[in-house]
Amino acid sequence: MSDQPPRFTYHPRAYELELIEQIDIECECCGQERGWIYSGSVYTTADVDNVCPWCIADGSAHLKWDASFSQDIEGVTIPGETKVDGASAESTDEVMHRTPGYRSWQGAVWKTHCGDVCEFHGDISSEELATLDTRSEALFQQDHAWVFKNYGTLTELSAHYSQHGGMSLYKFVCRHCGIVRIHADLC
Secondary structure: OOOOOOOOOOOOOOOOOOOEEEOOOEOOOOOOEOOEEEOOOOEOOOOOOOEOHHHHHOOHHHHHHOOEOOOEEOOOOOOOOOOOOOOOHHHHHHHHHHOOOOOOOOOOEEOEEOOEEOEEEEEOOHHHHHOOOHHHHHHHHHHOHHHHHHHOOHHHHHHHOOOOOOEEEEEEEOOOOOOEEEEEEEO
8 A cells, every 4th residue: 555645636735635544543444544534424324423535436335335525416316326416326326436425514515517527626615706707607607596596696696605614515527627516505
């Protein structure tokens, strides 16, 4: 095994967002102290607290505990089974079983675009929100009409939005065309 922690295709900022913490704790899957432990949710019937990123990335944690690390993927009804509107079975399987999730109020839901799962980039900033391109804004309004019923326009929303506040707006980026998708989540 490499001493360098693994990188995740669909979660390129997992370390920067502190979803994987640098700490010497034994991984419950491989039994090793590798210096890094995942601090997010593990969806399984087993009682699991400490999983290293290597066991997430290679699928060991999924195989050992039938674990997943995210709650849902947009447009996919049965994760990993078939392509349904949103993403291929391969990308769905990778996100659900070999990619760390993210902290959220209601559970990690991944956005899709161009037949693939989008990359997660954390909470969008007010500045990024205010400067969304028209295609990204249209998708955001389509997905979360209820947000715009309360705030009216993107300009009004960005003026009231506070990163890491009671309403979280998670930024996803399409790996193929670069469009920004947003998932709105309330506490």
